[in-house]
Amino acid sequence: MATARVLIDGPSELVFDYAIPAGLNVQAGCRVRIPLRRKSSTGTVLSVEEGPPGDFALRELESLIDPLPLVTPVLLKTGRWIANYYGCSLESVVRSLIPESVRSEENSAKTRRIAVLDTEPSAEVLEKLSKKAPRQHVILTLIASTPDKRLAVSDLGEGSSPSLKALEKQGLLRIEIEDVRRDPEADGVEEVLESQPLTLNPEQAAALEVVVASIHNPQSPILLLGVTGSGKTEVYLQAAQHALDLGKTVLVLVPEISLTPQTVRRFKARFASMQEQVAVLHSHLSQGERFDEWHRIRNGIARIVIGARSAVFAPLPDLGLILVDEEHETSYKQENPPRYQGRDVAVLRAAFEPCAIVLGSATPSLESWHNTQTGKYQLVRLDQRADGQSMPLVRVVDMKLESAKHKGNTTFLSDKLRTALEQRLEKGEQSILFLNRRGFARSLQCPKCGHVCQCPHCAVSLTYHRTDDRLVCHVCGHQAVVPRKCPECKDPAIILQGYGTQKVEEVLAKVLPTAKFARIDADAMRRKNALRDTLNAFKAHKIDILIGTQMIAKGLHFPNVTLVGILNADVGLHVPDFRAGEHTFQLLTQVAGRAGRGDLEGEVIIQTFTPHSPSVQYARKHDFDGFSEQELEFRRMLKFPPYSHFAVLTARSTHERRAEFTTQTLHLRLKENLPESISLGDPVPSPLVRSHGQFRFQITLRAPSARVLTRHVQGVLERTSLPEDVTVVFDMDAQNFS
Numbered sequence: 001m002a003t004a005r006v007l008i009d010g011p012s013e014l015v016f017d018y019a020i021p022a023g024l025n026v027q028a029g030c031r032v033r034i035p036l037r038r039k040s041s042t043g044t045v046l047s048v049e050e051g052p053p054g055d056f057a058l059r060e061l062e063s064l065i066d067p068l069p070l071v072t073p074v075l076l077k078t079g080r081w082i083a084n085y086y087g088c089s090l091e092s093v094v095r096s097l098i099p100e101s102v103r104s105e106e107n108s109a110k111t112r113r114i115a116v117l118d119t120e121p122s123a124e125v126l127e128k129l130s131k132k133a134p135r136q137h138v139i140l141t142l143i144a145s146t147p148d149k150r151l152a153v154s155d156l157g158e159g160s161s162p163s164l165k166a167l168e169k170q171g172l173l174r175i176e177i178e179d180v181r182r183d184p185e186a187d188g189v190e191e192v193l194e195s196q197p198l199t200l201n202p203e204q205a206a207a208l209e210v211v212v213a214s215i216h217n218p219q220s221p222i223l224l225l226g227v228t229g230s231g232k233t234e235v236y237l238q239a240a241q242h243a244l245d246l247g248k249t250v251l252v253l254v255p256e257i258s259l260t261p262q263t264v265r266r267f268k269a270r271f272a273s274m275q276e277q278v279a280v281l282h283s284h285l286s287q288g289e290r291f292d293e294w295h296r297i298r299n300g301i302a303r304i305v306i307g308a309r310s311a312v313f314a315p316l317p318d319l320g321l322i323l324v325d326e327e328h329e330t331s332y333k334q335e336n337p338p339r340y341q342g343r344d345v346a347v348l349r350a351a352f353e354p355c356a357i358v359l360g361s362a363t364p365s366l367e368s369w370h371n372t373q374t375g376k377y378q379l380v381r382l383d384q385r386a387d388g389q390s391m392p393l394v395r396v397v398d399m400k401l402e403s404a405k406h407k408g409n410t411t412f413l414s415d416k417l418r419t420a421l422e423q424r425l426e427k428g429e430q431s432i433l434f435l436n437r438r439g440f441a442r443s444l445q446c447p448k449c450g451h452v453c454q455c456p457h458c459a460v461s462l463t464y465h466r467t468d469d470r471l472v473c474h475v476c477g478h479q480a481v482v483p484r485k486c487p488e489c490k491d492p493a494i495i496l497q498g499y500g501t502q503k504v505e506e507v508l509a510k511v512l513p514t515a516k517f518a519r520i521d522a523d524a525m526r527r528k529n530a531l532r533d534t535l536n537a538f539k540a541h542k543i544d545i546l547i548g549t550q551m552i553a554k555g556l557h558f559p560n561v562t563l564v565g566i567l568n569a570d571v572g573l574h575v576p577d578f579r580a581g582e583h584t585f586q587l588l589t590q591v592a593g594r595a596g597r598g599d600l601e602g603e604v605i606i607q608t609f610t611p612h613s614p615s616v617q618y619a620r621k622h623d624f625d626g627f628s629e630q631e632l633e634f635r636r637m638l639k640f641p642p643y644s645h646f647a648v649l650t651a652r653s654t655h656e657r658r659a660e661f662t663t664q665t666l667h668l669r670l671k672e673n674l675p676e677s678i679s680l681g682d683p684v685p686s687p688l689v690r691s692h693g694q695f696r697f698q699i700t701l702r703a704p705s706a707r708v709l710t711r712h713v714q715g716v717l718e719r720t721s722l723p724e725d726v727t728v729v730f731d732m733d734a735q736n737f738s
């Protein structure tokens with residue numbers, strides 16, 4: 001006999017085992033009815049164990065609600081891999097595979113009854129009814145008069161049900177149950193005009209050819225490295241069309257739906273004639289909407305799915321193509337358990353399906369790039385802008401000189417950038433100002449010379465800890481005293497640096513009194529549709545200058561923008577993260593790519609305290625190859641990804657000592673029988689040492705093999721019982737280790 005582990009519907013997320021009655025074909029992912037206390041309840045099967053149950057008698061499952069499991073077999077296989085690789089329970093993975101809103105019966109589809117005529121009623125029948133049962137006659141003629149001979153029962157009015165029953169009994173009509181789709185787009189969304197495929201340029205055509213070949217005969221993943229504006233999206237669209245024409249389905253992953261409105265709109269426009277078959281998995285779908293969309297996908301009705309990270313689990317049958325847009329984005333990594341990397345899971349799913357997969361970016365992650373060098377991925381490039389425009393001219397302004405010019409008063413607007421803004425205003429052209437918020441005020445920087453305190457061992461910047469007034473390296477644990485003056489130029493003004501978008505807007509309003517501004521940052525965009533409205537206003541040129549944070553870096557395309565100013569390019573360089581340089585290069589390149597996307601030429605002005613940093617210099621030249629070559633050399637020397645897997649083990653507690661003690665204990669145990677290939681860091685306070693009232697301490701680990709690393713850590717965690725009130729989190733391939 002087999003047993004099923006069932007996740008009970010409801011907020012408490014209870015899990016119980018049940019015996020499976022003989023003859024019932026229960027698989028993981030199935031929805032089931034089960035006894036719970038004295039009642040009947042519903043749940044989802046997490047897993048099925050063959051063989052006899054444990055030593056106590058289990059209650060039996062009652063029945064299957066739906067014979068079709070909510071996840072496909074490939075997804076279950078993917079789920080098992082995730083559990084092993086990221087060292088988390090299969091249960092937590094299945095919970096992600098089947099979101100709560102989709103599991104819960106309460107959200108189940110609304111249905112309606114439809115009266116259907118399969119054959120026209122004969123003249124005699126109508127004649128007879130009109131005399132004997134006038135009501136039935138009316139109903140029958142009414143349905144017969146509709147174009148598709150169907151009418152919702154609810155449209156027939158009150159009291160028609162006895163007549164309907166009688167008609168059904170005589171075989172004159174039949175009643176069908178139809179699902180009513182709660183269409184998330186039903187109200188108040190802009191009309192989309194269908195777009196036609198463009199004639200591809202030779203680079204695009206060559207790229208499409210590689211993708212199409214892979215759709216027919218799935219090969220290794222394809223990395224599409226295309227400069228900003230090179231027409232990657234057009235390649236995605238035509239590749240998607242190809243897969244659909246073959247009767248297959250398509251999955252499109254984007255970093256965040258709300259931040260990529262233009263990409264989503266372009267997919268909707270191209271496939272406007274098959275709107276019913278497009279599902280967009282927004283994070284703000286209602287529970288009922290999500291339930292419906294998921295079932296439309298599982299049943300093969302929705303054939304293109306667009307969504308963020310978690311859409312990688314969309315249960316599309318016959319998957320032909322996965323597109324991962326902006327594959328370098330860190331938002332593909334989930335920051336709570338299961339802490340999977342959506343892009344990597346997509347690659348794995350594509351191999352299991354098998355289907356074609358394209359990872360696209362102007363600035364690929366070094367992990368993916370490295371995979372093209374070792375032959376694991378195929379590389380396809382688009383080096384030219386699609387509309388024939390040249391890449392924007394990028395100028396770098398040294399803010400140390402600027403600061404000196406203004407007699408040491410810190411300013412965030414250089415003369416060059418101010419003049420450029422004024423020129424755009426005169427010509428009626430638009431500008432974007434970008435304020436980098438990453439790593440805001442966590443590192444010490446000298447305002448005179450731009451010096452930032454670095455770890456002597458790790459080439460990452462040291463993080464300032466206010467509580468004990470120390471600088472700490474978050475990779476190796478190195479500690480240093482806070483300098484009273486700048487170690488470089490001896491100026492005593494070394495301080496925590498930073499200012500916000502609001503301040504920028506205030507100051508600019510004084511400098512450029514005639515300009516119209518708008519801000520895009522998390523604060524200003526809290527209102528629903530605020531982002532969409534602001535972008536539309538910008539497009540309609542009701543705004544001259546758009547000021548924004550990371551939210552404006554992605555995929556925006558405004559032909560009238562001829563100037564992009566980057567106010568503080570180097571802030572992101574000084575976060576305690578070995579990927580700081582990579583992220584800064586990516587951000588600068590992406591932001592710069594917003595300029596000159598129409599007929600007018602674009603200009604970019606980068607303000608920085610560190611004009612010679614490779615991230616700034618290579619971004620200035622739009623040189624991904626140069627940047628990656630230099631950066632990979634550094635990673636290789638220090639054994640950082642992609643030359644190793646990097647993981648973080650964090651202990652959290654409201655008791656500082658307990659959290660710290662736990663990390664020390666874990667560190668001691670990790671050291672025992674430590675496989676030679678693993679480099680183990682010392683226990684240190686997390687960069688964000690206190691968060692949500694909890695103290696956090698961490699240990700970093702690196703190893704060439706992910707399996708070896710996860711297994712060793714899992715082994716230690718299983719043998720270690722944690723003190724009360726301490727939570728330990730293992731983050732494999734950690735992206736953000738604050």
Ligand code: ADP
Pocket residue numbers: 198199200201204226227228229230231232233234386387557
């Ligand atoms: P990317 O996604 O690589 O940044 P886009 O797909 O946004 O680039 O393309 C940039 C612009 O070029 C868009 O306006 C797009 O419509 C246009 N474009 C793309 N492909 C072509 C083509 N083959 N011919 C003409 N214009 C194109």
Ligand code: ZN
Pocket residue numbers: 455456457458459473474475476477478
């Ligand atoms: Zn260090």
